[in-house]
Amino acid sequence: MSVLNCHNLVKSYGRITALSSVTLAVEPGVVGLLGPNGAGKSTLISVLLGQTPATSGEGSVLGLDIRRRQRQIRRQVGFMPENDCLIPGLSGIGYVRYAGRLAGMTHGDAMQRAHEVLDYVDLDEARYRPAEEYSAGMKQRLKLAQALVHDPDLLLLDEPTNGMDPQGRQTMLALISDLGRAGISVLLSSHLLPDVERVCARVLIMGGGELLATGGIAEMKRPHATLYRLEYSGDGAVFRRRLAERNVAVLEHRDGQLNIELPGEGTQRLVLEAACEAEAQLHGLHPKRSSLEDMFMGAIQRQTDP
Protein backbone atom coordinates (compact mmCIF):
# COMPACT_ATOMS: atom_id res chain seq x y z
CA MET A 1 0.00 0.00 0.00
CA SER A 2 1.25 3.50 -0.83
CA VAL A 3 1.90 5.73 2.16
CA LEU A 4 1.09 8.84 0.14
CA ASN A 5 -1.34 9.11 -2.72
CA CYS A 6 -2.35 12.22 -4.61
CA HIS A 7 -4.52 12.47 -7.67
CA ASN A 8 -4.73 15.79 -9.54
CA LEU A 9 -4.07 17.72 -6.36
CA VAL A 10 -4.39 21.46 -6.85
CA LYS A 11 -3.80 24.20 -4.32
CA SER A 12 -4.33 27.81 -5.32
CA TYR A 13 -3.97 31.01 -3.33
CA GLY A 14 -6.06 33.41 -5.34
CA ARG A 15 -4.44 33.59 -8.75
CA ILE A 16 -1.26 31.90 -7.57
CA THR A 17 -1.16 28.15 -8.08
CA ALA A 18 1.10 26.55 -5.49
CA LEU A 19 0.33 22.96 -6.52
CA SER A 20 -0.67 22.24 -10.06
CA SER A 21 -2.39 18.91 -10.64
CA VAL A 22 0.05 16.82 -8.65
CA THR A 23 -0.43 13.09 -9.02
CA LEU A 24 1.89 10.77 -7.13
CA ALA A 25 2.05 7.53 -5.21
CA VAL A 26 4.81 7.04 -2.68
CA GLU A 27 5.70 3.55 -1.55
CA PRO A 28 6.95 2.82 1.99
CA GLY A 29 10.62 3.63 2.57
CA VAL A 30 12.79 6.71 2.65
CA VAL A 31 11.85 9.04 -0.19
CA GLY A 32 13.47 12.36 -1.09
CA LEU A 33 11.49 15.43 -2.05
CA LEU A 34 13.60 17.78 -4.12
CA GLY A 35 12.86 21.14 -5.60
CA PRO A 36 14.06 24.73 -5.66
CA ASN A 37 12.50 27.41 -3.44
CA GLY A 38 8.88 28.00 -4.40
CA ALA A 39 8.58 24.55 -5.94
CA GLY A 40 5.57 23.73 -3.74
CA LYS A 41 7.26 21.28 -1.34
CA SER A 42 6.04 22.96 1.84
CA THR A 43 2.57 23.46 0.40
CA LEU A 44 2.45 19.76 -0.46
CA ILE A 45 3.46 18.88 3.12
CA SER A 46 0.86 21.29 4.49
CA VAL A 47 -1.87 19.76 2.32
CA LEU A 48 -0.80 16.23 3.24
CA LEU A 49 -0.91 17.10 6.95
CA GLY A 50 -4.44 18.39 6.44
CA GLN A 51 -3.47 21.88 7.58
CA THR A 52 -4.34 23.53 4.28
CA PRO A 53 -7.38 22.30 2.36
CA ALA A 54 -6.65 21.41 -1.26
CA THR A 55 -8.48 23.48 -3.86
CA SER A 56 -9.30 20.36 -5.85
CA GLY A 57 -8.15 16.81 -6.32
CA GLU A 58 -7.88 13.90 -3.96
CA GLY A 59 -5.24 12.56 -1.66
CA SER A 60 -4.60 10.13 1.13
CA VAL A 61 -1.90 9.65 3.73
CA LEU A 62 -1.50 6.13 5.13
CA GLY A 63 -4.85 5.35 3.53
CA LEU A 64 -6.61 8.26 5.30
CA ASP A 65 -8.41 10.89 3.24
CA ILE A 66 -6.66 14.27 3.58
CA ARG A 67 -9.96 16.13 3.44
CA ARG A 68 -11.86 14.20 6.10
CA ARG A 69 -9.33 12.56 8.43
CA GLN A 70 -6.90 15.38 9.19
CA ARG A 71 -6.66 14.77 12.92
CA GLN A 72 -6.20 11.03 12.43
CA ILE A 73 -3.47 11.75 9.89
CA ARG A 74 -1.65 14.00 12.36
CA ARG A 75 -1.79 11.23 14.96
CA GLN A 76 0.04 8.89 12.61
CA VAL A 77 2.43 11.37 11.03
CA GLY A 78 5.41 13.12 12.58
CA PHE A 79 6.49 16.45 11.18
CA MET A 80 9.89 18.06 11.64
CA PRO A 81 9.73 21.64 10.42
CA GLU A 82 12.66 23.50 8.91
CA ASN A 83 12.74 26.26 11.52
CA ASP A 84 13.53 25.92 15.21
CA CYS A 85 9.92 25.85 16.51
CA LEU A 86 11.14 25.55 20.10
CA ILE A 87 9.13 26.86 23.03
CA PRO A 88 11.37 29.24 25.01
CA GLY A 89 11.69 28.26 28.65
CA LEU A 90 11.09 24.54 28.17
CA SER A 91 13.86 22.00 28.67
CA GLY A 92 14.51 19.38 26.03
CA ILE A 93 12.63 16.72 27.96
CA GLY A 94 9.77 19.13 28.73
CA TYR A 95 9.48 20.03 25.06
CA VAL A 96 9.36 16.45 23.79
CA ARG A 97 6.97 15.38 26.56
CA TYR A 98 4.70 18.31 25.69
CA ALA A 99 4.74 17.24 22.03
CA GLY A 100 3.73 13.74 23.12
CA ARG A 101 0.90 15.07 25.26
CA LEU A 102 -0.37 17.18 22.36
CA ALA A 103 -0.33 14.07 20.19
CA GLY A 104 -2.64 12.34 22.67
CA MET A 105 -0.26 10.39 24.92
CA THR A 106 -0.94 10.01 28.63
CA HIS A 107 1.33 11.82 31.08
CA GLY A 108 3.29 8.67 31.99
CA ASP A 109 3.61 7.44 28.42
CA ALA A 110 4.72 10.85 27.19
CA MET A 111 7.41 11.11 29.86
CA GLN A 112 8.75 7.59 29.30
CA ARG A 113 8.69 7.92 25.55
CA ALA A 114 10.34 11.35 25.67
CA HIS A 115 13.29 9.82 27.51
CA GLU A 116 13.47 6.98 24.97
CA VAL A 117 13.53 9.20 21.91
CA LEU A 118 15.99 11.64 23.50
CA ASP A 119 18.28 8.68 24.19
CA TYR A 120 17.81 7.63 20.60
CA VAL A 121 18.82 11.02 19.19
CA ASP A 122 21.73 11.17 21.63
CA LEU A 123 20.62 14.09 23.80
CA ASP A 124 21.57 12.45 27.07
CA GLU A 125 22.46 14.96 29.77
CA ALA A 126 21.40 17.93 27.67
CA ARG A 127 17.75 16.94 28.00
CA TYR A 128 17.37 18.92 31.22
CA ARG A 129 18.86 22.11 29.81
CA PRO A 130 16.66 24.85 28.29
CA ALA A 131 16.23 23.99 24.63
CA GLU A 132 17.12 27.49 23.48
CA GLU A 133 20.67 26.91 24.76
CA TYR A 134 21.19 23.95 22.41
CA SER A 135 23.57 24.05 19.45
CA ALA A 136 22.13 23.95 15.92
CA GLY A 137 22.73 20.21 15.63
CA MET A 138 21.13 19.50 18.99
CA LYS A 139 18.10 21.58 18.07
CA GLN A 140 17.68 19.58 14.87
CA ARG A 141 17.86 16.32 16.81
CA LEU A 142 15.41 17.67 19.39
CA LYS A 143 12.99 18.51 16.59
CA LEU A 144 13.37 14.98 15.27
CA ALA A 145 12.65 13.67 18.77
CA GLN A 146 9.40 15.65 19.03
CA ALA A 147 8.33 14.32 15.64
CA LEU A 148 9.10 10.75 16.77
CA VAL A 149 7.67 10.85 20.28
CA HIS A 150 4.27 9.39 19.35
CA ASP A 151 5.89 6.77 17.11
CA PRO A 152 4.43 7.85 13.75
CA ASP A 153 4.20 5.56 10.74
CA LEU A 154 5.28 8.37 8.44
CA LEU A 155 7.79 11.15 9.05
CA LEU A 156 7.81 14.37 7.09
CA LEU A 157 11.23 15.97 7.46
CA ASP A 158 11.78 19.47 6.15
CA GLU A 159 15.49 20.24 5.70
CA PRO A 160 16.61 18.08 8.65
CA THR A 161 20.33 18.75 8.12
CA ASN A 162 20.01 22.52 7.79
CA GLY A 163 22.75 24.42 9.62
CA MET A 164 24.53 21.27 10.84
CA ASP A 165 28.26 20.65 10.74
CA PRO A 166 29.54 17.63 8.75
CA GLN A 167 29.59 15.36 11.80
CA GLY A 168 26.08 16.44 12.80
CA ARG A 169 24.89 15.80 9.25
CA GLN A 170 26.32 12.29 9.34
CA THR A 171 24.55 11.66 12.63
CA MET A 172 21.22 12.94 11.33
CA LEU A 173 21.48 10.90 8.14
CA ALA A 174 22.37 7.80 10.16
CA LEU A 175 19.24 8.35 12.24
CA ILE A 176 17.07 8.75 9.14
CA SER A 177 18.49 5.57 7.62
CA ASP A 178 17.85 3.69 10.84
CA LEU A 179 14.26 4.96 10.98
CA GLY A 180 13.74 3.65 7.47
CA ARG A 181 15.08 0.24 8.55
CA ALA A 182 12.74 0.31 11.57
CA GLY A 183 9.76 0.45 9.23
CA ILE A 184 8.97 4.15 9.41
CA SER A 185 8.36 5.74 6.04
CA VAL A 186 10.17 9.04 5.61
CA LEU A 187 9.57 11.88 3.18
CA LEU A 188 12.77 13.92 3.25
CA SER A 189 12.52 17.40 1.80
CA SER A 190 15.98 18.87 1.26
CA HIS A 191 18.07 21.14 -0.90
CA LEU A 192 21.17 19.07 -0.15
CA LEU A 193 21.31 16.54 -2.94
CA PRO A 194 24.13 14.43 -1.45
CA ASP A 195 22.01 13.92 1.69
CA VAL A 196 19.07 12.73 -0.35
CA GLU A 197 21.31 10.56 -2.48
CA ARG A 198 22.77 8.93 0.62
CA VAL A 199 19.62 7.95 2.49
CA CYS A 200 16.78 7.82 -0.04
CA ALA A 201 15.82 4.96 -2.30
CA ARG A 202 13.50 7.10 -4.40
CA VAL A 203 13.08 10.78 -5.18
CA LEU A 204 10.29 13.12 -6.17
CA ILE A 205 11.43 16.26 -8.00
CA MET A 206 9.11 19.25 -7.86
CA GLY A 207 9.28 22.58 -9.61
CA GLY A 208 6.75 25.37 -10.14
CA GLY A 209 4.11 23.46 -8.20
CA GLU A 210 4.37 20.42 -10.47
CA LEU A 211 5.82 16.97 -9.99
CA LEU A 212 8.61 16.98 -12.59
CA ALA A 213 10.17 13.59 -12.10
CA THR A 214 9.94 10.56 -9.89
CA GLY A 215 11.84 7.33 -9.68
CA GLY A 216 14.41 5.21 -7.92
CA ILE A 217 17.83 6.75 -7.46
CA ALA A 218 19.62 3.54 -8.46
CA GLU A 219 17.83 3.25 -11.79
CA MET A 220 18.23 6.97 -12.47
CA LYS A 221 21.96 6.63 -11.89
CA ARG A 222 22.40 3.68 -14.27
CA PRO A 223 25.29 4.16 -16.74
CA HIS A 224 24.18 5.83 -19.98
CA ALA A 225 24.32 3.67 -23.07
CA THR A 226 25.36 6.56 -25.33
CA LEU A 227 27.10 9.06 -23.06
CA TYR A 228 30.85 8.58 -22.62
CA ARG A 229 33.85 10.36 -21.20
CA LEU A 230 36.87 10.02 -23.44
CA GLU A 231 40.56 10.62 -22.60
CA TYR A 232 43.05 11.06 -25.45
CA SER A 233 46.28 12.71 -26.63
CA GLY A 234 46.88 14.25 -30.04
CA ASP A 235 45.32 17.00 -32.18
CA GLY A 236 41.99 17.73 -30.51
CA ALA A 237 40.53 19.85 -33.33
CA VAL A 238 41.08 17.13 -35.97
CA PHE A 239 39.79 14.42 -33.63
CA ARG A 240 36.57 16.38 -32.91
CA ARG A 241 36.07 16.94 -36.65
CA ARG A 242 36.44 13.20 -37.36
CA LEU A 243 33.97 12.42 -34.58
CA ALA A 244 31.47 14.92 -35.97
CA GLU A 245 31.70 13.30 -39.41
CA ARG A 246 30.52 10.06 -37.75
CA ASN A 247 27.56 11.76 -35.99
CA VAL A 248 29.25 11.55 -32.60
CA ALA A 249 28.20 14.71 -30.69
CA VAL A 250 30.89 16.40 -28.59
CA LEU A 251 29.12 17.82 -25.55
CA GLU A 252 32.12 19.25 -23.74
CA HIS A 253 35.85 19.37 -24.44
CA ARG A 254 38.85 20.18 -22.30
CA ASP A 255 42.54 19.42 -22.75
CA GLY A 256 42.78 15.70 -23.35
CA GLN A 257 39.12 15.03 -22.38
CA LEU A 258 35.85 14.90 -24.28
CA ASN A 259 32.28 14.24 -23.19
CA ILE A 260 30.54 12.68 -26.15
CA GLU A 261 27.18 11.24 -27.12
CA LEU A 262 27.21 8.31 -29.55
CA PRO A 263 24.56 8.08 -32.26
CA GLY A 264 23.31 4.78 -30.83
CA GLU A 265 24.04 1.85 -28.54
CA GLY A 266 27.03 -0.30 -29.48
CA THR A 267 28.63 2.29 -31.73
CA GLN A 268 31.85 2.71 -29.73
CA ARG A 269 33.85 1.55 -32.81
CA LEU A 270 33.10 4.95 -34.41
CA VAL A 271 35.33 6.52 -31.75
CA LEU A 272 38.17 4.12 -32.55
CA GLU A 273 37.84 4.85 -36.29
CA ALA A 274 37.89 8.59 -35.69
CA ALA A 275 40.95 8.28 -33.42
CA CYS A 276 42.80 6.26 -36.08
CA GLU A 277 42.03 8.80 -38.78
CA ALA A 278 43.02 11.76 -36.56
CA GLU A 279 46.10 9.91 -35.35
CA ALA A 280 45.01 10.47 -31.76
CA GLN A 281 45.92 8.06 -29.00
CA LEU A 282 42.99 6.89 -26.81
CA HIS A 283 43.68 6.47 -23.06
CA GLY A 284 40.17 5.74 -21.85
CA LEU A 285 36.50 5.47 -22.81
CA HIS A 286 34.22 5.52 -19.75
CA PRO A 287 30.42 5.31 -19.75
CA LYS A 288 28.99 8.35 -18.00
CA ARG A 289 26.76 8.04 -14.89
CA SER A 290 24.17 10.70 -13.98
CA SER A 291 24.43 12.27 -10.58
CA LEU A 292 21.34 13.32 -8.67
CA GLU A 293 22.31 16.86 -9.50
CA ASP A 294 22.17 16.04 -13.23
CA MET A 295 18.71 14.57 -12.77
CA PHE A 296 17.56 17.54 -10.73
CA MET A 297 18.95 20.13 -13.12
CA GLY A 298 17.61 18.18 -16.08
CA ALA A 299 14.12 18.14 -14.66
CA ILE A 300 14.23 21.85 -13.86
CA GLN A 301 15.63 22.58 -17.33
CA ARG A 302 12.86 20.61 -19.02
CA GLN A 303 10.29 22.59 -17.02
CA THR A 304 11.69 26.00 -17.93
CA ASP A 305 12.55 25.08 -21.52
CA PRO A 306 9.94 22.52 -22.66
Added chain:
Amino acid sequence: MTTAHTVQSCRYSRWDGQLSRSRWTWLMIVCIGVRLAAKRSRTRGLVIAGGLLVLGSCGMFYALSLLETLVGTSQARGLYDFIRVMLGVDVSGVARLEELRGLLWRCVFLLAVHIQMFWVVLMVAQAGPGVIANDLKARALPIYFAKPVTPLTYLVGKWMTVVVFIAMVTLIPNLASLLLGTWMTGGPGTWGEFLVLAGDLLVSGLGLCVVAGAIVIALSSLTSDRRYVTGAWLAICVLLVAAQAVVRDALPADSVRGFLGCISLKDNVLVLTEWLFGMREAWETAALPSEAFIRAPLSEGSPGCAAVVLAGWTVGALLLCYRQVVRFSRSAANV
Protein backbone atom coordinates in the same frame (compact mmCIF):
# COMPACT_ATOMS: atom_id res chain seq x y z
CA MET B 1 34.57 -2.18 29.73
CA THR B 2 31.43 -0.62 28.26
CA THR B 3 31.20 0.76 24.76
CA ALA B 4 30.34 4.40 24.28
CA HIS B 5 26.80 5.18 23.25
CA THR B 6 26.59 6.68 19.78
CA VAL B 7 23.68 7.41 17.51
CA GLN B 8 24.96 4.84 15.08
CA SER B 9 24.92 2.14 17.74
CA CYS B 10 21.37 2.97 18.85
CA ARG B 11 18.38 1.29 17.26
CA TYR B 12 14.96 2.85 17.07
CA SER B 13 12.35 1.00 19.07
CA ARG B 14 8.69 1.25 18.24
CA TRP B 15 6.09 2.24 20.83
CA ASP B 16 3.10 -0.02 21.23
CA GLY B 17 0.90 2.30 23.31
CA GLN B 18 -2.36 3.89 22.28
CA LEU B 19 -2.98 7.57 21.60
CA SER B 20 -6.13 8.89 23.23
CA ARG B 21 -8.56 11.40 21.76
CA SER B 22 -8.33 13.69 24.74
CA ARG B 23 -10.76 16.56 25.10
CA TRP B 24 -8.44 18.13 27.62
CA THR B 25 -5.60 19.10 25.30
CA TRP B 26 -6.41 22.75 25.97
CA LEU B 27 -5.72 22.13 29.65
CA MET B 28 -2.19 20.94 28.80
CA ILE B 29 -1.65 24.14 26.85
CA VAL B 30 -2.85 26.07 29.91
CA CYS B 31 -0.53 24.14 32.26
CA ILE B 32 2.53 24.78 30.11
CA GLY B 33 1.53 28.41 29.53
CA VAL B 34 1.08 29.06 33.25
CA ARG B 35 4.34 27.29 34.09
CA LEU B 36 6.32 29.32 31.57
CA ALA B 37 4.73 32.66 32.51
CA ALA B 38 5.21 31.95 36.23
CA LYS B 39 8.96 31.64 35.63
CA ARG B 40 9.07 35.44 35.37
CA SER B 41 9.72 36.96 38.77
CA ARG B 42 7.55 40.00 37.99
CA THR B 43 4.57 37.78 37.29
CA ARG B 44 5.10 35.92 40.55
CA GLY B 45 5.43 39.24 42.37
CA LEU B 46 2.13 40.47 40.96
CA VAL B 47 0.37 37.25 41.96
CA ILE B 48 1.72 37.49 45.51
CA ALA B 49 0.86 41.17 45.78
CA GLY B 50 -2.63 40.46 44.46
CA GLY B 51 -2.99 37.79 47.09
CA LEU B 52 -2.14 40.30 49.78
CA LEU B 53 -5.48 41.98 49.08
CA VAL B 54 -6.98 39.06 50.98
CA LEU B 55 -5.44 40.50 54.12
CA GLY B 56 -7.04 43.88 53.48
CA SER B 57 -10.49 42.40 52.94
CA CYS B 58 -10.10 40.18 56.00
CA GLY B 59 -9.13 43.20 58.06
CA MET B 60 -12.34 44.90 56.96
CA PHE B 61 -14.41 41.84 57.85
CA TYR B 62 -12.74 41.64 61.21
CA ALA B 63 -13.49 45.32 61.85
CA LEU B 64 -17.14 44.81 60.86
CA SER B 65 -17.57 41.75 63.08
CA LEU B 66 -15.90 43.58 65.96
CA LEU B 67 -18.21 46.50 65.41
CA GLU B 68 -21.23 44.20 65.62
CA THR B 69 -20.21 43.25 69.15
CA LEU B 70 -19.17 46.77 70.22
CA VAL B 71 -22.07 48.63 68.60
CA GLY B 72 -23.27 51.63 70.62
CA THR B 73 -20.22 51.66 72.92
CA SER B 74 -17.55 54.35 73.11
CA GLN B 75 -14.95 51.83 71.96
CA ALA B 76 -16.74 51.57 68.61
CA ARG B 77 -16.09 55.19 67.66
CA GLY B 78 -12.78 54.50 65.98
CA LEU B 79 -14.32 51.62 64.03
CA TYR B 80 -17.22 53.81 62.86
CA ASP B 81 -14.68 56.29 61.50
CA PHE B 82 -12.74 53.49 59.85
CA ILE B 83 -15.85 52.16 58.11
CA ARG B 84 -16.89 55.68 57.07
CA VAL B 85 -13.52 56.37 55.49
CA MET B 86 -13.13 52.99 53.79
CA LEU B 87 -16.66 52.24 52.62
CA GLY B 88 -18.11 55.78 52.43
CA VAL B 89 -21.07 55.01 54.68
CA ASP B 90 -21.85 56.18 58.21
CA VAL B 91 -23.31 53.33 60.26
CA SER B 92 -22.94 55.01 63.66
CA GLY B 93 -26.72 55.31 64.10
CA VAL B 94 -27.51 51.66 63.41
CA ALA B 95 -28.43 49.56 66.41
CA ARG B 96 -28.44 46.11 64.83
CA LEU B 97 -25.48 46.13 62.50
CA GLU B 98 -25.79 42.44 61.59
CA GLU B 99 -28.89 43.34 59.55
CA LEU B 100 -26.65 45.42 57.30
CA ARG B 101 -23.98 42.73 57.12
CA GLY B 102 -24.77 41.66 53.55
CA LEU B 103 -24.72 45.24 52.31
CA LEU B 104 -21.48 46.11 54.08
CA TRP B 105 -19.74 42.97 52.88
CA ARG B 106 -20.73 43.79 49.33
CA CYS B 107 -19.28 47.26 49.86
CA VAL B 108 -16.02 45.65 50.95
CA PHE B 109 -15.89 43.53 47.80
CA LEU B 110 -16.82 46.46 45.60
CA LEU B 111 -13.88 48.34 47.09
CA ALA B 112 -11.68 45.29 46.45
CA VAL B 113 -12.84 45.10 42.82
CA HIS B 114 -11.98 48.80 42.39
CA ILE B 115 -8.44 48.14 43.58
CA GLN B 116 -8.17 44.90 41.62
CA MET B 117 -8.98 46.65 38.35
CA PHE B 118 -5.55 48.28 38.56
CA TRP B 119 -4.00 44.89 39.34
CA VAL B 120 -5.74 43.31 36.38
CA VAL B 121 -4.28 45.92 34.03
CA LEU B 122 -0.77 45.18 35.35
CA MET B 123 -1.18 41.41 35.42
CA VAL B 124 -2.58 41.24 31.90
CA ALA B 125 0.23 43.52 30.69
CA GLN B 126 2.73 41.15 32.29
CA ALA B 127 1.35 37.66 31.63
CA GLY B 128 -0.87 38.15 28.59
CA PRO B 129 1.11 39.65 25.71
CA GLY B 130 3.43 36.70 25.19
CA VAL B 131 0.88 33.90 25.09
CA ILE B 132 0.57 33.80 21.30
CA ALA B 133 3.21 36.40 20.36
CA ASN B 134 5.98 34.25 21.86
CA ASP B 135 4.87 31.25 19.78
CA LEU B 136 4.92 33.42 16.68
CA LYS B 137 8.36 34.77 17.52
CA ALA B 138 9.78 31.31 18.24
CA ARG B 139 7.93 29.86 15.22
CA ALA B 140 6.57 27.24 17.57
CA LEU B 141 3.22 26.80 15.86
CA PRO B 142 4.12 23.56 14.02
CA ILE B 143 4.43 21.83 17.39
CA TYR B 144 0.70 22.40 17.81
CA PHE B 145 -0.72 22.21 14.32
CA ALA B 146 1.33 19.26 13.09
CA LYS B 147 -0.20 17.40 16.03
CA PRO B 148 -3.94 16.74 16.34
CA VAL B 149 -4.62 20.16 17.89
CA THR B 150 -7.40 22.24 16.38
CA PRO B 151 -7.27 26.04 16.16
CA LEU B 152 -10.14 26.19 18.65
CA THR B 153 -8.25 24.03 21.17
CA TYR B 154 -5.18 26.22 20.79
CA LEU B 155 -7.21 29.40 21.22
CA VAL B 156 -9.03 28.12 24.30
CA GLY B 157 -5.74 26.94 25.82
CA LYS B 158 -4.09 30.33 25.34
CA TRP B 159 -7.18 32.22 26.48
CA MET B 160 -7.50 30.19 29.65
CA THR B 161 -3.79 30.72 30.40
CA VAL B 162 -4.45 34.45 30.72
CA VAL B 163 -7.70 33.79 32.57
CA VAL B 164 -5.79 31.79 35.22
CA PHE B 165 -3.46 34.72 35.92
CA ILE B 166 -6.30 37.24 36.12
CA ALA B 167 -8.20 34.90 38.42
CA MET B 168 -5.14 34.70 40.66
CA VAL B 169 -5.38 38.42 41.43
CA THR B 170 -9.18 38.78 41.43
CA LEU B 171 -11.39 35.77 41.81
CA ILE B 172 -9.22 33.61 44.03
CA PRO B 173 -8.27 36.37 46.55
CA ASN B 174 -11.93 37.44 46.73
CA LEU B 175 -13.21 33.92 47.37
CA ALA B 176 -10.43 33.32 49.88
CA SER B 177 -11.20 36.51 51.79
CA LEU B 178 -14.92 35.66 51.75
CA LEU B 179 -14.14 32.27 53.22
CA LEU B 180 -11.89 33.75 55.89
CA GLY B 181 -14.36 36.55 56.66
CA THR B 182 -17.19 34.07 57.07
CA TRP B 183 -15.05 31.94 59.33
CA MET B 184 -14.13 34.96 61.47
CA THR B 185 -17.71 36.25 61.75
CA GLY B 186 -19.36 32.89 62.30
CA GLY B 187 -23.07 32.15 62.75
CA PRO B 188 -25.51 30.15 60.59
CA GLY B 189 -26.83 33.27 58.87
CA THR B 190 -23.34 34.13 57.72
CA TRP B 191 -22.99 30.89 55.78
CA GLY B 192 -26.19 31.52 53.84
CA GLU B 193 -24.92 34.97 52.99
CA PHE B 194 -21.59 33.40 52.04
CA LEU B 195 -23.13 31.17 49.38
CA VAL B 196 -25.03 33.96 47.65
CA LEU B 197 -22.04 36.26 47.72
CA ALA B 198 -19.71 33.50 46.55
CA GLY B 199 -21.91 32.97 43.49
CA ASP B 200 -21.92 36.71 42.75
CA LEU B 201 -18.15 36.93 43.14
CA LEU B 202 -17.64 33.90 40.93
CA VAL B 203 -19.76 35.29 38.10
CA SER B 204 -18.30 38.81 38.27
CA GLY B 205 -14.72 37.49 38.57
CA LEU B 206 -15.10 35.10 35.64
CA GLY B 207 -16.68 37.85 33.56
CA LEU B 208 -13.70 40.11 34.17
CA CYS B 209 -11.23 37.31 33.39
CA VAL B 210 -13.01 36.37 30.17
CA VAL B 211 -13.21 39.91 28.81
CA ALA B 212 -9.63 40.95 29.64
CA GLY B 213 -8.25 37.57 28.52
CA ALA B 214 -10.04 37.72 25.17
CA ILE B 215 -8.79 41.23 24.41
CA VAL B 216 -5.18 40.48 25.22
CA ILE B 217 -4.98 37.21 23.26
CA ALA B 218 -6.48 38.96 20.25
CA LEU B 219 -3.76 41.60 20.50
CA SER B 220 -1.15 38.91 21.06
CA SER B 221 -2.17 37.13 17.85
CA LEU B 222 -1.49 40.24 15.78
CA THR B 223 2.26 40.53 16.32
CA SER B 224 5.28 38.51 17.31
CA ASP B 225 6.61 41.33 19.51
CA ARG B 226 5.08 41.27 22.97
CA ARG B 227 6.09 44.89 23.61
CA TYR B 228 3.59 46.10 21.04
CA VAL B 229 0.90 43.99 22.69
CA THR B 230 1.68 45.48 26.09
CA GLY B 231 1.55 48.97 24.62
CA ALA B 232 -1.73 48.32 22.84
CA TRP B 233 -3.32 46.83 25.98
CA LEU B 234 -2.29 49.77 28.16
CA ALA B 235 -3.42 52.20 25.47
CA ILE B 236 -6.85 50.56 25.29
CA CYS B 237 -7.26 50.72 29.08
CA VAL B 238 -6.02 54.28 29.56
CA LEU B 239 -7.48 55.88 26.44
CA LEU B 240 -10.96 54.46 27.03
CA VAL B 241 -10.97 55.73 30.62
CA ALA B 242 -9.81 59.14 29.38
CA ALA B 243 -12.41 59.17 26.63
CA GLN B 244 -15.09 58.28 29.14
CA ALA B 245 -14.01 61.13 31.42
CA VAL B 246 -14.08 63.60 28.51
CA VAL B 247 -17.56 62.47 27.46
CA ARG B 248 -18.85 62.74 31.03
CA ASP B 249 -17.45 66.25 31.35
CA ALA B 250 -18.64 67.43 27.96
CA LEU B 251 -22.16 66.01 27.90
CA PRO B 252 -25.10 66.43 30.31
CA ALA B 253 -25.61 63.59 32.80
CA ASP B 254 -28.77 62.29 31.08
CA SER B 255 -26.94 61.81 27.78
CA VAL B 256 -24.35 59.46 29.25
CA ARG B 257 -26.79 56.96 30.74
CA GLY B 258 -26.78 54.84 27.56
CA PHE B 259 -23.90 53.64 25.41
CA LEU B 260 -22.06 56.95 25.75
CA GLY B 261 -21.60 56.11 29.41
CA CYS B 262 -20.16 52.69 28.57
CA ILE B 263 -16.96 53.61 26.78
CA SER B 264 -14.52 52.65 29.55
CA LEU B 265 -14.01 48.94 30.10
CA LYS B 266 -13.24 49.54 33.78
CA ASP B 267 -16.48 51.45 34.38
CA ASN B 268 -18.47 48.79 32.55
CA VAL B 269 -17.04 46.07 34.76
CA LEU B 270 -17.86 48.08 37.88
CA VAL B 271 -21.42 48.85 36.70
CA LEU B 272 -22.03 45.17 36.05
CA THR B 273 -20.45 44.13 39.36
CA GLU B 274 -22.72 46.55 41.24
CA TRP B 275 -25.71 45.25 39.33
CA LEU B 276 -24.76 41.68 40.06
CA PHE B 277 -24.27 42.43 43.76
CA GLY B 278 -27.69 44.10 43.78
CA MET B 279 -26.21 47.24 45.30
CA ARG B 280 -28.96 49.60 44.18
CA GLU B 281 -31.73 47.53 45.78
CA ALA B 282 -29.58 46.94 48.85
CA TRP B 283 -28.98 50.67 49.39
CA GLU B 284 -32.65 51.50 48.79
CA THR B 285 -33.93 48.90 51.24
CA ALA B 286 -31.27 49.58 53.87
CA ALA B 287 -32.59 51.25 57.01
CA LEU B 288 -30.22 54.17 56.63
CA PRO B 289 -30.95 57.88 56.18
CA SER B 290 -29.72 59.36 52.91
CA GLU B 291 -27.12 61.51 54.71
CA ALA B 292 -25.43 58.26 55.83
CA PHE B 293 -24.01 57.86 52.34
CA ILE B 294 -20.89 59.99 52.38
CA ARG B 295 -19.76 59.02 48.86
CA ALA B 296 -21.96 58.50 45.82
CA PRO B 297 -22.50 54.79 46.27
CA LEU B 298 -23.26 53.72 42.75
CA SER B 299 -21.66 54.14 39.34
CA GLU B 300 -23.61 55.78 36.57
CA GLY B 301 -24.39 53.85 33.44
CA SER B 302 -26.81 51.18 32.40
CA PRO B 303 -25.94 47.52 33.14
CA GLY B 304 -27.58 46.45 29.88
CA CYS B 305 -25.43 48.77 27.80
CA ALA B 306 -22.32 47.81 29.78
CA ALA B 307 -23.04 44.11 29.17
CA VAL B 308 -23.55 44.69 25.45
CA VAL B 309 -20.30 46.66 25.16
CA LEU B 310 -18.25 44.07 27.08
CA ALA B 311 -19.83 41.21 25.14
CA GLY B 312 -19.04 43.07 21.92
CA TRP B 313 -15.39 43.46 22.90
CA THR B 314 -15.15 39.81 23.92
CA VAL B 315 -16.83 38.35 20.84
CA GLY B 316 -14.98 40.70 18.51
CA ALA B 317 -11.64 39.89 20.10
CA LEU B 318 -12.27 36.14 20.00
CA LEU B 319 -13.37 36.20 16.36
CA LEU B 320 -10.28 38.19 15.41
CA CYS B 321 -8.04 35.82 17.35
CA TYR B 322 -9.74 32.72 15.91
CA ARG B 323 -9.29 34.05 12.38
CA GLN B 324 -5.61 34.63 13.06
CA VAL B 325 -5.12 31.20 14.63
CA VAL B 326 -6.82 29.46 11.69
CA ARG B 327 -4.48 31.36 9.38
CA PHE B 328 -1.48 30.27 11.45
CA SER B 329 -2.64 26.65 11.49
CA ARG B 330 -2.86 26.63 7.70
CA SER B 331 0.63 27.98 7.24
CA ALA B 332 2.26 26.03 10.08
CA ALA B 333 4.30 23.90 7.67
CA ASN B 334 5.61 27.05 6.02
CA VAL B 335 6.70 29.07 9.06
